[in-house]
Amino acid sequence: MDLDFKKSDGLVTAVIQHFETKRVLMVGYMNEESFRLTIEKGYAVFFSRSRQKLWLKGESSGHKLIVKAIETDCDQDAVLIFVDPVGPGVCHEGYESCFFRSLSDDKWQISEKQTYDPKVVYDK
Amino acid sequence: MDLDFKKSDGLVTAVIQHFETKRVLMVGYMNEESFRLTIEKGYAVFFSRSRQKLWLKGESSGHKLIVKAIETDCDQDAVLIFVDPVGPGVCHEGYESCFFRSLSDDKWQISEKQTYDPKVVYDK
Numbered sequence: 594m595d596l597d598f599k600k601s602d603g604l605v606t607a608v609i610q611h612f613e614t615k616r617v618l619m620v621g622y623m624n625e626e627s628f629r630l631t632i633e634k635g636y637a638v639f640f641s642r643s644r645q646k647l648w649l650k651g652e653s654s655g656h657k658l659i660v661k662a663i664e665t666d667c668d669q670d671a672v673l674i675f676v677d678p679v680g681p682g683v684c685h686e687g688y689e690s691c692f693f694r695s696l697s698d699d700k701w702q703i704s705e706k707q708t709y710d711p712k713v714v715y716d717k
Numbered sequence: 718m719d720l721d722f723k724k725s726d727g728l729v730t731a732v733i734q735h736f737e738t739k740r741v742l743m744v745g746y747m748n749e750e751s752f753r754l755t756i757e758k759g760y761a762v763f764f765s766r767s768r769q770k771l772w773l774k775g776e777s778s779g780h781k782l783i784v785k786a787i788e789t790d791c792d793q794d795a796v797l798i799f800v801d802p803v804g805p806g807v808c809h810e811g812y813e814s815c816f817f818r819s820l821s822d823d824k825w826q827i828s829e830k831q832t833y834d835p836k837v838v839y840d841k
Contacts, residue, residue, distance in 0.1 A: 595825075600766065606744055608732050615739035620730050620795040632820075642724065665825055666815035667808050671744040673816045684791050691790035692797045696756075701719075701789055 597670040598625050604640060605670050609683070612661040612675035618683040619691040621650070623672070635660050637674060654714050656680035681709040721794040722749050728764060729794050733807070736785040736799035742807040743815040745774070747796070759784050761798060778838045780804035805833040 596605050604622040611618055621639035623631065627647055630638040637658040641648040651657030658676040665672050684691040687707035694701040720729050728746040735742055745763035747755065751771055754762040761782035765772040775781030782800040789796050808815040811831035818825040 606730055608741055608744060610741060617732055617734060617741065617797050620732060620790060632823075663820040664816040664828075665818050665820070666744060667810045667812075667817070668815075669818075669825075671815075673741050686791045688791075691792075691795075692788040693791070694789050694793075696787040696789070701793075704788075 595669065596625075596628065596665060596672070597668060600668075600670045604642070605672055607637070607639065608671065608673045609637060609658060610673060610675050612677055616690055617692060618658075618676070618678060618689070621648075628672070631660060631674070632663075637676060651679060654680065654685070656683060656714075658683070682707070685711055685715065687711040719793065720749075720752065720789060720796070721792060724792075724794045728766070729796055731761070731763065732795065732797045733761060733782060734797060734799055736801055740814055741816060742782075742800070742802060742813070745772075752796070755784060755798070756787075761800060775803060778804065778809070780807060780838075782807070806831070809835055809839065811835040 598605060603624050607621045607623045609618045622642055624640040627638040627640045637650045639648040639650055657679045660674055661677055662675040663672055682689045687709050689708045693703055693705050695704040722729060727748050731745045731747045733742045746766055748764040751762040751764045761774045761784060763772040763774055781803045784798055785801055786799040787796055806813045811833050813832045817827055817829050819828040
């Protein structure tokens with residue numbers, strides 16, 4: 594299960610894709626420990642670059658990402674994780690996917706509706 | 718078109734997804750110049766972290782990635798680019814996608830066949 598954690602300060606890029614719809618839901622980063630925990634626990638565990646610590650996705654929101662399959666790329670510095678997401682959305686801003694803005698007329702435009710109210714989920 | 722290039726040494730992560738099949742084909746990185754060039758030229762231009770220079774994908778192989786749509790994520794430090802790939806494969810190792818290895822029995826296993834011979838394309 595060797596991955597190249599050296600190229601990017603101990604991290605690999607983790608692309609999270611819905612295992613059925615194939616929608617890309619988010620991009621996160623994993624260090625060796627979070628990658629190992631992801632496999633052990635069966636749901637995605639990231640390393641937060643801003644907080645510099647392990648981030649058990651869904652711990653507070655309940656929106657875990659159940660792992661269905663894992664792939665790696667040719668130089669093994671990125672992983673593609675197919676998930677079955679628990680709950681109405683992956684993004685902490687209330688959307689199904691973190692990628693809810695599209696480039697249109699040289700501007701980022703919100704291209705879809707929220708699937709839940711993040712205040713209800715995160716400020717409880 | 719503001720993106721957060723500060724979080725990762727001047728780069729954003731760029732996930733490349735086939736606009737029709739939704740397959741994730743590769744992950745690359747873009748600095749501000751390569752992102753601007755991607756929009757101007759209409760095909761993906763990356764910044765190579767290993768070579769520390771602009772990388773016009775397809776320049777030698779002909780396997781350009783024609784941009785169909787661009788999305789960004791909630792914190793705007795990653796882009797998702799939907800492409801129409803020119804040629805039989807995106808990966809320089811001869812596969813349709815750089816993600817040609819799956820985790821199976823705790824090992825990375827090649828899960829598909831090459832779509833072209835990289836020696837023919839790159840050593841001409």
